[in-house]
Amino acid sequence: MLCAESSKVGREEYQRASLLLGEMSAFEPVGVGGAIFCTDAPNIEDVWLAPGSEMALLIAKDPGAWTRDDARTAAANLTPWAPLYAPGLPVTTSQTPKAEMDCALTACSEPFGNPGMDPSRECGGKFIPAARLMLDMLRAGEFDDQPEPLVCGAWQFMAWTQFVQTGGFQAAMLEAGFLDVAMAWLARYNPMERIGTKLHVPATILHAVGDWLATAPADLDVVGPLMEAGVVDLAIETLAAYKMLGRPQDANVLTVQYGALELLDTLLRSPEAEPVKSKLRSAGTDAFRYVLDHPLVIITGKETHLLRCHFMLKNEHFTKTGSGRT
Amino acid sequence: MRKTQKEMRYLTGFMETGASATRVAALVWGRDEDGGDLTFKQDDIDLLVEHQDHRGPWANTPHLQLKEGYGQPLLCLSVSDRNKELLLNSKGFM
Numbered sequence: 463m464l465c466a467e468s469s470k471v472g473r474e475e476y477q478r479a480s481l482l483l484g485e486m487s488a489f490e491p492v493g494v495g496g497a498i499f500c501t502d503a504p505n506i507e508d509v510w511l512a513p514g515s516e517m518a519l520l521i522a523k524d525p526g527a528w529t530r531d532d533a534r535t536a537a538a539n540l541t542p543w544a545p546l547y548a549p550g551l552p553v554t555t556s557q558t559p560k561a562e563m564d565c566a567l568t569a570c571s572e573p574f575g576n577p578g579m580d581p582s583r584e585c586g587g588k589f590i591p592a593a594r595l596m597l598d599m600l601r602a603g604e605f606d607d608q609p610e611p612l613v614c615g616a617w618q619f620m621a622w623t624q625f626v627q628t629g630g631f632q633a634a635m636l637e638a639g640f641l642d643v644a645m646a647w648l649a650r651y652n653p654m655e656r657i658g659t660k661l662h663v664p665a666t667i668l669h670a671v672g673d674w675l676a677t678a679p680a681d682l683d684v685v686g687p688l689m690e691a692g693v694v695d696l697a698i699e700t701l702a703a704y705k706m707l708g709r710p711q712d713a714n715v716l717t718v719q720y721g722a723l724e725l726l727d728t729l730l731r732s733p734e735a736e737p738v739k740s741k742l743r744s745a746g747t748d749a750f751r752y753v754l755d756h757p758l759v760i761i762t763g764k765e766t767h768l769l770r771c772h773f774m775l776k777n778e779h780f781t782k783t784g785s786g787r788t
Numbered sequence: 789m790r791k792t793q794k795e796m797r798y799l800t801g802f803m804e805t806g807a808s809a810t811r812v813a814a815l816v817w818g819r820d821e822d823g824g825d826l827t828f829k830q831d832d833i834d835l836l837v838e839h840q841d842h843r844g845p846w847a848n849t850p851h852l853q854l855k856e857g858y859g860q861p862l863l864c865l866s867v868s869d870r871n872k873e874l875l876l877n878s879k880g881f882m
Contacts, residue, residue: 715805723808730815731860742816747826750813754832757806 465512476516484541484611496557525592537615575623587629653703672720807839818864
């Protein structure tokens, strides 16, 4: 249905079907993982590449001319991913004929932005207007009464469109209030809701923040805005919640990685390291010892030479463009 | 065959929280003598050394290229006598 031409499956129906896939992913992520990476029937790549579909029409359109309904369609297309990442890809790709890393690389070929950092797909600032539109809609409450998978899709869009190395994307998003909107949305959830896998919005917001942070150029000041946003307390709360949950298998790996460790890693290498260290020391070591003893996996990367080639390619690109953070 | 096994070892645990957590912990508590408030285990250090290895996959990731700051966690650990021993016990560290 998602591959059908728009004359047969129009915008409204396309959005409903996409949203249904997102709902199913939240309900049964292993089964949906098996379906969207299948090789004996239309899979997620076919959805992205089908000619004449609503998706094809959206991809062909200049993102600077997107309407709000276009943004909702893009968000709808990205609804399945948050539940697939929540327990880690080793879990949710366990019933696919593809190797886990092939699935991860497939995800990287999604049409909005360039999460695979493939130099041949570099799109610079092309998606900035669409990302700003999505951000404005999130800020204005236009997603407040929408189904959770659609909200996740909106934040997933914010995450994956960041993966570009030219065009000043990350600076533009910071200026547009990306971090403020993210923190305002996160404040709607308590630490236990953020760490669990029943709700996917908070982890997807943190995924977006993490991807923004990871791709921000070295000359963009991220430390000041992060400190001002209060992410040290957020990270400490996240680690405490992980320990309090006491069931690593029920925790969202994205929340631990992006809602605590990546943030702290950045700040501890910055001029603000000392006050961050003091806060962490004051918080005690129990939660930290727990996260050390109970690691979680997003991607194992066991399938290997593909991964190495992939990142060597990326590395070459970063070297050429002089971008990327240390 | 030997090379394949070696690469497989480096390529496991690509994106997981254990090495990230050890990196952060080393930056905070790594210099403390006798482990300070947080006691590192040999497994923690082994994982960190594996991920910080400039021959491994992390070296090829854009965000962890061999640049200033890359070795900070290991440097912090090497200040403490106890943690230094753990580093020296870790295969591949030298």
